[in-house]
Every structure is written in structure tokens, then in C-alpha cells.
Amino acid sequence: MADSTAPRKFRRVLLKLSGEALREPGSQENISPPIVEDMAAQIKAAHQTGLEIALVVGGGNFWRGITASNKGMERATADYMGMLATVMNSLAVQSMLEAMDVPTRVQSAIKMDNVAEPFVRRKAMRHLELGRVVIFAAGTGNPFFSTDTTAALRASEINAEIVLKATKVDGIYDSDPNKNPNAVKFDRVSFHECLTRQLKVMDSTAFSLCMENNMPIGVFSMNEPDNIRRALVGEHIGTMVDAKG
Template sequence: MYDVSNPHYMGDHTGTRKFRRVLLKLSGEALREPGSTDNISPPIVEDIAAQIKAAHQTGLEIAVVVGGGNFWRGVSASNKGMERATADYMGMLATVMNSLALQSMLEAMDVPTRVQSAIEMKNVAEPFIRRVATRHLELGRVVIFAAGTGNPFFSTDTTAALRASEVGADCVFKATKVDGIYCSDPNKNPDAVRFDTISFHDCLTKQLKVMDATAFSLCMENNMPIIVFSMNEPDNIRRALVGESMGTLVNASGKDA
């Protein structure tokens, strides 16, 4: 049984995890076909939406944060001479496009969905209001948080940590290209060791780059567990959200119960 140090967490002796409300963090690149020049792949978005729907049908309350890297990366543009704040605002707009794509696919599957944007744009999304977002979740709607925090210099990882804390989620699920957190880059080091569990403190001191330091620190301060898992395997998003034990669990103790 996993102890994620959260009052809403329930575990059983089979190694499964059970949650009431979760936040799923997806990268913008997750919506793009590898090697394609298209920014968004409708079949990939459809598959992600189908997995979210399957988890949602179990009664799980689901919030989502999607990155914008398939369209734009503010840090990369800044490194090439663009003013950083402007570059980051452009990245926030990219996340809105991705959020609308996911919303459209979910609603085509009859999943009630709301997009809340940290940058006001009344024609396409609600403004982010914490109490409204929480009520949507209570009513069984998937809530997609767009436009980051609304401020430059913060990543969508930090957005995920912030929004999860604000709406009282039980855990942040970060879907990645690898099956958890390793001691070093497994693509460069074939001997890299994967952690089943690790503490927030160790992630920070070892400078493990799966999430940025601000996001890790925010989760640590708010005792918000993180599960890092691979979305490359079929059905892994659904399996992770409904409680199958996979990936790396990051919590305060870095240990299983």
C-alpha cells in the first residue's frame, strides 16, 4: 500500500491507489504525432480523451493542465533573443489552443468539460475562478486549466502544482515519455536506475529534471503527491488515473507505507 500522505488518499493491499480528485498534466508535445509537422494530431487527442473518459466514468473528478510546447516554447524563444515575458505570454496562448482541442474531443464523447483560462478570453473560455472550478469538478465536469498561471516565468508544471493545490486535488499525475523518474537520463545512460518512490527533497537536491524546481517546491510545501508515469504505453493514462500502481511516486517521505 502506498502512503501518499494525503487525507483523501486510500490504498489497499493489492498495491492499487484510489483517489477522489486528481490533476493530469500533459505536455503539448503529447498531442503531436512524433515526427509530424502537424501541431495537433486529432487521433492522438481522441485517444487521450477516450482514456480520460474511461477514468471519469469511474466517478473520479479530473482536472487537466496541458502544455503548449507543440506550438511554442517561451524559454526557447527567449534564448534566441525574444523578450522573455512576451515569449511566455505567447506560450500561454498555445496552451489555450491545446485545451480547446481536448475539450472538443471530450465533449464529442459526451463528457461535460469546461476550459478555464488564466488570461481572460470570454469568447472561448471561462476565467479561472477557484470556487467555480471546484464546483464544476463536484458536478462531474472535467476542468481544463489553460494559459498557465497567467504570469510569465512560470512553467505549466508549476501551473499543475498550483491548480492541484487550489482545487484540493489528491495527486498530480504527470504523463511523460519515460516510465518514471531515473537517477540520470535513461536515454543517455543505459544503467540509469528508476525510482519507485522518491521524496520531494531528493528530487530537488539531486536536480532531477522531470518537473522544474518551482513545481516540486510548491508540491512539497502543500504536501501534494506526484506520480510520474509513461503515456507511451497503450491505455496508461486511464490505468494510472484509476489507480494501477505504475511510474514513480514522489511524496514527503519517499517511502511506501
């Protein structure tokens, strides 16, 4: 019988990081170099195992389009500004990874040749095959879509085996653990049960993309030391969402 606690063996993964995670709590700085350095070190450790890694980084430490639109800004313009924020974060992560001798490419959904390659699916896959970490920036290139949706879309496009979503909580619960001390955490749950229970895993568009393409989602806390590396190398942390549950 297979050991259910043994690490899963991934070949290619997509890691989704929130922009807020790059900012030190309580700090006025939008990007904390020590935090980015720690993330990069964990990604490097996983990369050295031969794992092919793609990243999507949010932009919430600089800008949230939907928040600005709720305050009167035209939504499409606000979302484009948010996409530019993800480019800044992607460049910060790239810089730190390359300082650690990890070959990296940033591909942007909005053309900006001086700072990033344009997104080309086959080129991204070739970079991964050659051992380069690929960072997908500027969202999908379209307003009204979140970086969760970007992660689900890009993961499907590059034939990743899983989307790993780093969050503030250590998995998916049957209710909000911040409000309900008796909330129960799932180790594994199906797409169908997430829909039935109305569990908040990703936004509805991103979740639908993953479900329709049978793309598993791993949700874990990035606040615990070394958790990014552990998730990347397939250790059983957080919650796994897939077709079987």
C-alpha cells in the same frame, strides 16, 4: 496487511499533459486528432468511475516561450504567446471530450470570454463536484512560470490528491536512462531524496510548491497504451514522489 499492489483510490486528481504529446511524431501538424481522441477516450474511461479530473495541457507543440527568448524575443511577450498556445490545446482536448459526451469546462487565466471561462477557484471546484472535467488554460496568467508550475498551483488550489505528470519516460531514474543503460528506476521516492540526488521531476518552482503543500507527484510514461487511464484510476505505474518516499 494492505495490498501494496492494489490501485490507490483517488477522489480528485490533476493530470498534466505536455503539448508535444498532442503532435504525432514526425508529423508537420501541431495537433493530431487521433492522438487527442485516444487521450480523451482514456480520460473518459477514468471519469466514468466517478473520479474528478482536472487537466493542464502544455503548449510546446505550438510555441516555447523560453526557446523564443533565447533567440532574442522579449521573454514576457514570448511567454504570453506560449500561454495562448495552451488555450488552443485545451480547446482541442475539450472538443474531443465533449464529442464523447464528457461534460467539460475550460478555464483560462487570461480573460477571453468568447472561448473560455475565467479561472475562478470556487467555480472550478463546483464544476468538478458536478462531474465536469476542468481544463486549466493559459498557465498562471503570468510570464516566467511553466505549465508544470501551473499544474502544481492549480492542484493545490482545488485540493487535488495528486498531480499526475505524463512524460516520455516511464518514471524517475537515478540518472538519465537515455545516456546510462544501467540507470535505476524508482518506484517511490521522497521529496527530500529528489532534492538530495538532484533528480529532475519538475522545474524547481513547481517541485517546491508540491513539496510545501505535501502534494504527491506521479510520473509515468504516456507512450504505453492505456497508461493515462491506468494512472488516473490509481494503478501503480511509473514513480510516486511524496513526503515519505
